Amino acid sequence: ETGVTQSPTHLIKTRGQQVTLRCSSQSGHNTVSWYQQALGQGPQFIFQYYREEENGRGNFPPRFSGLQFPNYSSELNVNALELDDSALYLCASSFRDRGYGYTFGSGTRLTVV
């Protein structure tokens, strides 16, 4: 079975711009979560999508938004980028009804300058 793939692997954006990060779930998984990991910190939960709807959100402003598609892939969109948005963004997929079997992708390293 394929794992979780994220694209792009690295990205540099300018403050105020918008960015879209993409995630393909592991085969058979129907739930996607996104995490932000600042340098030297543990991952922080942004939100989760299940059946194409947001199903839980962490302490992040509305300029962080997402989508989940019928094939369970997902996008994370960030508007009006700020310098503090520079981080590793991790996507994790799971099959909700089987408990917490999360599989993480390798992440997208976003640098805002």
Add this chain to the structure above:
Amino acid sequence: GNSVTQMEGPVTLSEEAFLTINCTYTATGYPSLFWYVQYPGEGLQLLLKATKADDKGSNKGFEATYRKETTSFHLEKGSVQVSDSAVYFCALPAGGTSYGKLTFGQGTILTVHP
């Protein structure tokens, strides 16, 4: 919600030394507990997990026992290798209505020298 406190690092060991990384948790009920590992430049990999009290998770020579009496889930390895150098995170479900949200510790950097 649930929370986790993880031993601060960094931890520096010589090859074949014994490793312990402490993790304690605060939780409602008895949630599953996890250890994740992050190698340089990579995402998170599940190292091991325990789903109920007194369970022992193990993988690649690493072990951790779910101890409800001390609310701990310490990670141990009897003989570390250079290839074990990475960041280790203790985690558990956030609990409450936050389905699917994992709460992570701050991470412990492990460096193993030959």
